[in-house]
Amino acid sequence: MSRRFTYIYDTYCGWCRGAHPVIAALIDSGAEVEMLHIHLFQGANAHRMADGFGKVALAHDTRVAGLSGQAFDQRYVDHVLGSPTEVLDSTFTAWAAALVHNRGARAEIKLAHDLQNQRYTEGVSAQDRAAVEAAMARLGVTAALEDGAQAAAQTAARAGQILASLNLGGVPQLFVEENGQRHVLSIAEFYKSPAAVTALAS
Numbered sequence: 001m002s003r004r005f006t007y008i009y010d011t012y013c014g015w016c017r018g019a020h021p022v023i024a025a026l027i028d029s030g031a032e033v034e035m036l037h038i039h040l041f042q043g044a045n046a047h048r049m050a051d052g053f054g055k056v057a058l059a060h061d062t063r064v065a066g067l068s069g070q071a072f073d074q075r076y077v078d079h080v081l082g083s084p085t086e087v088l089d090s091t092f093t094a095w096a097a098a099l100v101h102n103r104g105a106r107a108e109i110k111l112a113h114d115l116q117n118q119r120y121t122e123g124v125s126a127q128d129r130a131a132v133e134a135a136m137a138r139l140g141v142t143a144a145l146e147d148g149a150q151a152a153a154q155t156a157a158r159a160g161q162i163l164a165s166l167n168l169g170g171v172p173q174l175f176v177e178e179n180g181q182r183h184v185l186s187i188a189e190f191y192k193s194p195a196a197v198t199a200l201a202s
Helices: 014-027 053-068 076-080 089-102 105-120 129-138 145-165 194-201
Strands: 006-009 031-036 175-179 180-184
Touching: 006 014, 006 145, 014 031, 014 053, 014 105, 014 175, 014 194, 031 089, 031 105, 031 145, 053 076, 053 129, 089 105, 089 129, 089 145, 105 129, 129 145
Parallel strands: 006 031
Antiparallel strands: 006 175, 175 180
């Protein structure tokens, strides 16, 4: 029986930025991967950078960069983490992910990477709706962002149920399902050699 993989993430999670090359390599290998955007940052979890979260995020992002080699540009530090008005809210990206989900993991990982580059390289705000719409347009998606709201909520609920069933809370998380059994995989093991993850698909 073939192995099926599930990847739970939030676009604006710095650790998910670090995990990107690993997940992209797994998808490019032809493995069956489903991406589930959990929409972690909303409501009470939509943190204002100026309230101290910017410093917390910088500490995590610095660690992610050191472990994974993924870049976090100074423009991100200055214009996002250092912004007096920036709020970490992944609503637009959750809606966008829902709108491309049925196109498969290749499309969804491409969208996530585009949006992460906007944020972590170019310093684009999470509140910049036009930037998210532009990323969708590059994939040929012209639907209104709000059209993805219901599906995004359903996907987030499903992702949350999977995490809860395994007593997990954070993201990113990668699981493999084989013979009816689901197992947690360590993404960190592949940071230095992302292509090595493809051995799991065989």
